[in-house]
Amino acid sequence: MHPQVTSYIEWLDETAQEIAATLRDMILEIVPSVEEKYSFKIPFYHYFGMFCYINAIKGGIELAFCRGKDLVMAYPQLELGNRVMIAGVKLYSKTDIQKKEVYQLIAGAALWQQEAWQAKRKFLREKKKK
Numbered sequence: 001m002h003p004q005v006t007s008y009i010e011w012l013d014e015t016a017q018e019i020a021a022t023l024r025d026m027i028l029e030i031v032p033s034v035e036e037k038y039s040f041k042i043p044f045y046h047y048f049g050m051f052c053y054i055n056a057i058k059g060g061i062e063l064a065f066c067r068g069k070d071l072v073m074a075y076p077q078l079e080l081g082n083r084v085m086i087a088g089v090k091l092y093s094k095t096d097i098q099k100k101e102v103y104q105l106i107a108g109a110a111l112w113q114q115e116a117w118q119a120k121r122k123f124l125r126e127k128k129k130k
Helices: 003-011 014-030 094-099 102-118
Strands: 035-039 042-046 050-057 060-065 087-091
Touching: 003 014, 003 035, 003 042, 014 035, 014 042, 014 050, 014 060, 014 094, 014 102, 050 102, 060 102, 087 094, 087 102, 094 102
Parallel strands: none
Antiparallel strands: 035 042, 042 050, 050 060, 060 087
């Protein structure tokens, strides 16, 4: 476990800390070969490239996936917002983790990340309208 990630999680308020710590444990369990880093002042996880990150938001935590746009059809709990590629799920309590099926989301995203890397798939992009 990366010491700066530990410090980041300890810095959060109690609810966010509990959510972030649970997400961290889940990611490390579900994707055993994931590499935990501290990038852009937040916990980042690398698995066949940049995979996901945990970020504090007002009142909770967002778990965001770097290839999230590729996943929104299969996982409607993901939100793109104003972002082009990254999609995330916002969690405001520990019970949201189960309600929003985050375990399945992480497992599915990891599988897609590996498959996309092995097939050297580009990120999906919207076609420009003519």
